[in-house]
Amino acid sequence: MNPAEKVAEISHHLEPLISDLGLILMTAGIAVLIFRKLKQPLVLGYLIAGFLAGNHFDFFPSVKEIKSVEVWAEIGIIFLLFSLGLEFSFKKLMKVGGTASITASTQIIAMCILGYSVGQWMDWSKMDSIFLGVILSISSTTIILKSFDELGVKTQKFAGNVIGSLIVQDILAILMMVLLSTIAVSNQFSGMALLLSVLKLVFFLVIWFLGGIFIIPTVLKKTKHLLTDEMLLIISLALCLTMVGLAANVGFSPALGAFIMGSIIAETTQAEHIEHLVKPVKDLFGAVFFVSVGMLIDPDALYQHAIPVIILSIVTIFGQSISSTFGALLSGQPLKDSIRTGMSLSQIGEFSFIIATLGVTLNATNSFLYPIVVAVSAITVFTTPFMIKYSLPFSEYVAHQLPRKWTKRIERYSASTQAIKTVSLWQKVINAFLIQVTALVVIILAIILLSSTYIKPLVENYHFGIALGALITLIIISPFLWALAFRRVAAEEVEQLMTDRKSRGPLTMLFFIRILMAIFFIGLLLNAFFSQKITLIALLIAITIYLIFQKKLHKQYHRIENHFLANLHGREIEKAKRSRSDLTPWDGHMAVFDIAKESNIAGESLRNLQLRELLGINIVSIKRGEITIHIPQRNERIFPGDEICVIGTDRQVQEFKKYLDQHETDVSPEMIEPDIVLNQIELKNHTFIGKSIKESRLREKTKGLVVGIEKRGIRTLNPESDVILEKDDILWIVGDKKLLADLVHD
Known part of the structure; x- marks a missing residue:
């Protein structure tokens, strides 16, 4: 094939791709202008644009390559979840974790039961009804996030609970997908498969979070002076897509991987800047995603299955709203916030599409389920912005109409649940114990698995190679093994509990459990490299070495822990430094x-x-x-x-x-801005003594401004430019950090 033919072939394949993208963005742009003029949510505009550009509407140019649009839509979901992670870090999610977990769990359980019951009432098969229940239980993170952006309510109190609930839903959706796959293949419930899925999810979430916080903030901090905006954007997207690939390779949702990486980067000092850089990319592919959802709206399918679509739409809107409201009330949220939370979660979206596709792929559901799900999703997506918009007046109306006794009981319950959050000493000790042990066990287990999988095959053919590989691995995990066995947990609370004789026994038991776990992991490592006889001998040697080098292991672990905590709290520390001006x-x-x-x-x-x-x-x-x-x-x-x-x-x-x-x-x-600082300068032998502020040219020398001066104990804010500078005067200058430092040492 000559070059001209190659160019022609490439152009042939490229033309539909470019023309489709141009059509999508053009229709989206027109819709944005119209809906902005009408002061309506842009999500609705994108959906209508997608319907017009789809293959189901003949009076408008149509997209030719639907598969390409689906790929772009998946990328849009990834960037939307990545941006969500940047805004809602793990620490923020922990603050609403209990509330969000109760709300999401209540909603999912209620909707699974309701969806299954409705499916059986419509004479659907048992498997169709099971899938329907799960499909109707998952709200749309992307639709709600976009609607919150458009309506400007993302910073309000109830929105935090909504976002937290959505993340919990997404995590539970992954577990339910595993469970549905097991049921579809074996036609029976497998509790062990679900348990293994939970443990696998916890393992990877912990190791990704710990490893990401330990490495990524450090790298960004060390290379900050080298990174331009372009490089920072590329690195951020590369990290996002890397985590997406890791999540997909271990069997999780790519969107979950994007969210995790966003949450990790959210703990860095450059999170706001990265969020600003990523926003245009998120907006572009997010628009493509919402347009692609509009393309799935099929008028024929809506007409053919009109009755099930109407019934399921009503069930979704009212069922999601009521169950989520009840869940939020159960978690201790006030009445108005609970109603607003429930009304915001009244739709199904992208995860429902994925679960419906899973049913079709496994031949577990009938073919009619998918178009019905798409139609219900389209209807509930249309209603979502209005549900969010009118949730505040509706919540006020309900609060006004309810009997006074009911509202008082809800207020008392909400207040009592807040009081319950003051945990006992034993709860603090157990929580700290579980957090530390879980983190250390995951780290140790991950290192052992990686070593036995990758290091052992490389060294097993060499003399003493096995022993060397085991020794290297043992050295790497030794600080974590020391921490697992001897690291003090909740020291103040433990000291208080030790004054009670009844508490000494359980505390001693916890201590011995940790030591036994450390010994177990040493044995697990050695068993992965040696035979059982050699393992027993090596285990005794390893324990002896640990007892000898306790102090060094103590220092090494605390060095690692301090580095991790510095990265974890780096954003707050940086803000505190910036806002402090003594x-x-x-x-x-x-x-x-x-x-x-x-x-x-x-x-x-x-x-x-x-x-x-x-x-x-x-x-x-x-x-x-x-x-x-x-x-x-x-x-x-x-x-x-x-x-x-x-x-x-x-x-x-x-x-x-x-x-x-x-x-x-x-x-x-x-x-x-980190380059602008407020500095104090005491005049001793400076060359500008005896000159006025204007004549001293301090503004030009520091690219700054004299905002205060103290002369003989009298302080003046915003001094005039003709004030004469004298020896022992104290100046407060805001200006360039480097130039001010040079001036101080002048």
Whole structure:
């Protein structure tokens, strides 16, 4: 084949791909403009665009390669879940974990029973009814996330419970898929298969999280000075897709892998920046996903199975809402938040498609189930934004209409469940014990499995190779074995419990259990490399060595643990450093505000706004896209989307916030640019002593601003430029970190 023919063949295959993507984005763009003008949720626009661009609507250009669109849609789900992980870290999920688990579990159990019962009532087969129950029990993470974005409710209290419930649902959906596969193949329930699936999921979640937190924040921190925005975006997406591949290879959902990586990166100091960089990619492929869902809407299938579709849509909307509301109430949430949680979870989505496809693939369900599921999903997706939008007035109406006795009982129950959360000493000890033992057991077991799988085959053909491989593995796991056996857990609580004679026995038992577990894993490792006789001898030698080198193992483990904890809490530590300013005598600090598109101050110059004169606030930087303007001139203008960093006292910052709120400006979480700092300088032998602030050219030398001065014990905020600098004066300057450091040592 000559080059011209090759080019023609490539063009032949490429043309439908490009034209389909262009059609999708064009229809999505038109829908966005129309629905933005109508002030309606964009999700509905994307679905209608998908229906128009699909093969079921003949009066509009249609997509030619549906398979390509399905691939893009899967990528869209991955990036949506990755972005979700960036916003809701593991620590945030732990805070709503109990509430979310109760809500999700109640909803899933209720909907599985209800869905199965409805299937049997419609004379469906037993297997169709089982699959239907599971399909109707899983809400759509992507639809709800997009609707929350459009309606601007993601930061509200009930939304945290909704998101936590969705993640719990997704994890439970994976377990149910394994269970359904077992039932479909063997036609019987296998409790052992479910237990193994749970243990496998816990094992991989723990090892991914521990390994990711230990490595990824460190790498990003060490290479921070080398990373441009482009490189950081590429690395972030590469990490996301790597975890997606790992999750898929061990039999989990790719979307779960994307969420896990997002949650890991959410603990790094660059999480906000990465989230900002990923957003355009997420929006692009997310739009393709929602358009692809619209393409699945088949009018013929809707007409043919109209009655089951209507029945199941009603069951889904009301069943999900009521069961989720009851679950949220059961977990101790207030009435209004519970109703809003329930109404937000009233749909089925992407996981339902996956489970329906599983039934068809295994020949466990009839062919009519999938189009019915798609139709029900399309209807409930259409209703979701309206359910979320009107959940607040409806919850207020219900709270007003319910008898006063009922609302008082709900309030008392909610208050009592909050009080129950104050756990006893034994609960704290057991929780700490289980967390530490689970983490250490997973780490040790993972290292042993990797060593026996990959290291042993490499060394077994060499003299003393087996012994060397076992020794290397033993050295690697030795700090973790020491921690498993001897690391103190909940030390203060244990000391208090030891004063009670009845508690000494159980505490001693826990201690011996840990030692026995450490000995067991040493034996497991040696047994993987040697015969049983050699294992017994080597076990005694290994235990003796451990007792001799206890102190060194203690230090090594704590070094590893401290590194992990520093990475885990790095984001909070960085924020604390940025918000702390003990150099200023006015209790001042730096804060960042985002300028909304509709803000009335957008387009105004700093000279016209006169913020320093009116409020005492100094604007120290303006971040505009990838450009940061340090210490902006008075003729600099503020534009929509700018991120402005200000310095002032607590009262001044609060007044400035109120000023911005009056001008419809959104406020971001507090943080400052790391290159801009507030520094204190005491004048001793500096060259600019005897000059005025203006003549000293401190602004030019530091790319900064003199925000305060102390002369003979008298402090002045925002001094005039003609103030003469004298020896022993103390200046407070906000400016470039490096230049200020040079000035201090001048």
